[in-house]
Amino acid sequence: MLQLEIWRGGATGGFRTYRIPLREAQTVLDAVTEVQRTQDATLAYRFSCRVGMCGSCAMMVNDRPRWTCRTRVAAVAPRGRLRLGPLRHLPVVKDLVVDMAPFFAKWQRAHGRFDPGPEPASEFARVPPGEPERRAADAGIECIGCGICYAACDVVGWTPDYLGPAALNRAWTLVNDARDRGGTARLDAVAQSGGCQNCHSHMACSETCPKGIAPTYAIAGLKRLAMRAALGMRR
C-alpha cells in the first residue's frame, strides 16, 4: 500500500491521510489522480499534459518541489509514504492548487517578454548556433514555467519582493537574444531592489529544476551585466 498525506484546505488547513495500492511505474500524479477518482472527488490539484511539457502539476513532494507527472513514486517514497502539499511561496487556492498569478506578475516585472522595438526588423537576424549569446540563451530557454525553482528558493521566502529564479532566467535568455530591443529597460528592471543582486547563489533552483536549467548562472550573468552598466561599461 501507498500512504499519502495530502494537504487539504487553503492557507490554513491540514494534512489528511489516504491509502491506495502501490502500482508498478506509478507516478506521483497517478497516485493523486487515483485518490481523487476513488476516494475523495473534492480533492483539488492541477495537471494537463502528463508528459513534462506544460509545467502545471508541480507540488511539494516530501517537502521538495517536483513535477509530479515525471516523478515515480518508487523513486521518492521508498517506504511507501508520501507527503504532498501545495508549492511554497504562492497563495494556496485549495488543496494542491496554488495561485500562479504573483509568479507570472514577476516575469512581467522582469520584462520577461520579447521586445521587437518600435519598428519591425527589416532583415532576418542571423544567429550562428555556436555564438556565446545564443548558447547562453539556449541554456535557459526550455523553462516550462512550473514554479518549482520559485518554491525551492529561500530568498523568495525571505524577500517577497524578489523576482525569483524563473523570471530572472527568462530575462537572461532575452538579454542574449540578438533580435530583442528591450535590453536596457530589462537590465534596469532586473537590477532594481528585489532583482538579481538579491540572489544568494544557494542553487536550490538549479538543484530542483526538472528541465535541468541552472537559473543561478543566468542570474550571475545578469549580476555581471548590471555591475558593468553601473560602472558605465558596455557589455
Added chain:
Amino acid sequence: MNPALLLASRLSALILAVAVAVHLAVIIHAVRNGLTASALLARTEGNWAFLIFYCIFVLAAAVHAPIGLRLVLSEWFGWEGRLADRLLVAFAILLAALGLRAALAVFLA
C-alpha cells in the same frame, strides 16, 4: 540591493580576504614568538606600512559589514527603508571611527 552596493560589497570582500589572512598570520606569528605588548608596540609605532594596511582593512570592513547587515535586517526581520539605511550609515561611520582610532593609537603609541 542595487548594483553599486553589490559592487562595494564584493570589492570590500576582496580586500578583506587578503587583509584578514595577513592579520591572522601576523597574530599567529607574534603569539608563537611570544612577543610582549611593549615589543609589539615598538614594531607598530611610526610604522607607515602598518598604518596604511590597517586603515585599508578598517575602511573595507566599514563598507562591507553594514551592507551585509542591511541584507540580514531586510531578509530576516523585514526591516528596510530610510531609517534603517541612515542607522547603517551611522554604523559604518562608527566602525570606521573606532577602527581608525585603534590603528592610529598603536601607530602613535
